[in-house]
Amino acid sequence: MSPVTAGVLQLLALISALALAYRPLGDHMARVYSAEKHYKPEMWIYRAIGADPSASMHWPAYLRGVLAFSAVGVLFLYALQRLQGALPGSLGFVSIDPDQAFNTAASFVTNTNWQSYYGEQAMGHVVQTGGLAVQNFVSAAVGMAVAVALVRGFSRFRTGELGNFWTDLVRGTIRILLPISVVGAIVLVACGVIQNFSGIHGVGQFTGGTQQWNGGAVASQEVIKELGTNGGGYFNANSAHPFENPTPFTNLFEIFLILLIPFALTRTFGRMVGNLRQGYAVLATMATIWISFTALMMWTEFAHHGPALQIAGGAMEGKETRFGIGGSAVFAVATTLTSTGAVNSFHSSYTGLGGGITMLGMQLGEIAPGGVGSGLYGMLVMAVIAVFVAGLMVGRTPEYLGKKIGIRQVKLAACYILVTPALVLCFTAVAMALPTPADSMTNSGAHGFSEILYAYTSGANNNGSAFAGLNADTQWFNTTIGIAMLLGRFLPIVFVLALAGSLAEQRPVPATSGTLRTDKPLYAGLLVGTILIITGLTYFPALALGPLAEGLAP
Numbered sequence: 001m002s003p004v005t006a007g008v009l010q011l012l013a014l015i016s017a018l019a020l021a022y023r024p025l026g027d028h029m030a031r032v033y034s035a036e037k038h039y040k041p042e043m044w045i046y047r048a049i050g051a052d053p054s055a056s057m058h059w060p061a062y063l064r065g066v067l068a069f070s071a072v073g074v075l076f077l078y079a080l081q082r083l084q085g086a087l088p089g090s091l092g093f094v095s096i097d098p099d100q101a102f103n104t105a106a107s108f109v110t111n112t113n114w115q116s117y118y119g120e121q122a123m124g125h126v127v128q129t130g131g132l133a134v135q136n137f138v139s140a141a142v143g144m145a146v147a148v149a150l151v152r153g154f155s156r157f158r159t160g161e162l163g164n165f166w167t168d169l170v171r172g173t174i175r176i177l178l179p180i181s182v183v184g185a186i187v188l189v190a191c192g193v194i195q196n197f198s199g200i201h202g203v204g205q206f207t208g209g210t211q212q213w214n215g216g217a218v219a220s221q222e223v224i225k226e227l228g229t230n231g232g233g234y235f236n237a238n239s240a241h242p243f244e245n246p247t248p249f250t251n252l253f254e255i256f257l258i259l260l261i262p263f264a265l266t267r268t269f270g271r272m273v274g275n276l277r278q279g280y281a282v283l284a285t286m287a288t289i290w291i292s293f294t295a296l297m298m299w300t301e302f303a304h305h306g307p308a309l310q311i312a313g314g315a316m317e318g319k320e321t322r323f324g325i326g327g328s329a330v331f332a333v334a335t336t337l338t339s340t341g342a343v344n345s346f347h348s349s350y351t352g353l354g355g356g357i358t359m360l361g362m363q364l365g366e367i368a369p370g371g372v373g374s375g376l377y378g379m380l381v382m383a384v385i386a387v388f389v390a391g392l393m394v395g396r397t398p399e400y401l402g403k404k405i406g407i408r409q410v411k412l413a414a415c416y417i418l419v420t421p422a423l424v425l426c427f428t429a430v431a432m433a434l435p436t437p438a439d440s441m442t443n444s445g446a447h448g449f450s451e452i453l454y455a456y457t458s459g460a461n462n463n464g465s466a467f468a469g470l471n472a473d474t475q476w477f478n479t480t481i482g483i484a485m486l487l488g489r490f491l492p493i494v495f496v497l498a499l500a501g502s503l504a505e506q507r508p509v510p511a512t513s514g515t516l517r518t519d520k521p522l523y524a525g526l527l528v529g530t531i532l533i534i535t536g537l538t539y540f541p542a543l544a545l546g547p548l549a550e551g552l553a554p
Helices: 003-034 040-049 059-080 100-108 127-153 166-190 218-227 247-274 276-301 307-312 322-338 351-362 376-396 406-433 445-460 477-504 521-545 545-551
Strands: 200-206 209-214
Touching: 003 166, 003 247, 003 276, 003 322, 040 166, 059 100, 059 166, 059 477, 100 127, 100 209, 100 477, 127 218, 127 247, 127 322, 127 376, 127 477, 166 218, 166 247, 209 247, 218 521, 247 276, 247 376, 276 322, 276 351, 276 376, 276 521, 322 351, 322 376, 351 445, 351 545, 376 406, 376 477, 376 521, 406 445, 406 477, 406 521, 445 477, 445 521, 445 545, 521 545
Parallel strands: none
Antiparallel strands: 200 209
């Protein structure tokens, strides 16, 4: 079987698995966020934190809950790292430096999981399991809660109430993420992923010393790393490490976990707004972009230029032979079109255009299908923009799901789509202008510029993957990328929740013959075009200096 055929078959198997899980999981999540009954363990949590699960919140109160919970998470994780040297189960590792502890705390609380350290050489069992793995669950649950709040804004009328943040947070963790993670961890362990609390071992005798490795609760962290679109790996090689991702089957299973909830949330959206076809339209938009990017990535990486690539069957530099071009390309697109950031190959070693595809996937806003929760609310914001554009073309007040899209809604949506590009481009420009940050680049020219552009694109979009050629463990990058991650996560959430509140206050607008049908293929095509045009106009000059210049060079 040729490598191309194997890659296509893997893609078809993945699509089939996602299709089988789409309806049951999407309906289950709709029931979870609409149910009135609370489980006993949930009630214990509410009592412990002093929350009233029956109290419905307006958007400012919902936002305060998100920010307060996340701020506590940052402080707790920062303190845990700074105290690591005095904690049991630290494997002898010292406490983390202040700038790196801040960067890591901001990274995991914002669902970014950017890592400027070697996991197996810096973090002990307590920090990995009690700190990082916990944030993998709750940061994903926060994103899902915000998405559900926006969906309620579309489905409710004449009220500013968006539900209860604490209820949404706890239910998302206990009823959705935790059960799937338990099953997924068992599958990974059965397939060879390690799960233990082993110490550091020396293996074999080599010139100059022994090879050392340490164990850990890898399977349980690996599953929520992918399912929650987090991305932070136990080991520096991430999902290219055989302890995290040992076989082609686990590789495909991990890609399935990455895409599972983001795609299924479109059915949850359709179910909660009372119109499944609206969810299918959003799904079609996401799927069109994802399949197009995957096909383009496979084409660029399988392209045979020169005898070396012909012998290798494609651009194999930086890729694991057990996954090949196909498994690596599908993984790379899945992780950069979501906010996962996990890698099973090194994006810096991709072809020039291949590296550009990974970067563009993040710059779209990671909405195809995007992160857990963040992909759905990002796509719905783009849907508001697309409806507004359509209204301008026909001279009619735009409407979406029975809501008028007025000046306030458009301003909030515009602010949402401007925040991340501003962070990416401003931080990149400053880093390139200053003398010290450029010293961290392994390469010069277009590829070196791509390393820094990729780093801030990854941080501000809460992705977490790296181009792997940049030394980001410096005070400058730890601090600035940490700030970009925090602003890139919470400023958009402010605008999303404000938009949700403004929509929930409206009266229903009856559909007429002039109303744009947003559940039709025509609208899905308009939405795809709007996303690509906005991203292209925003990032094309920067991409032309980096991956495009490198990819088109003779």
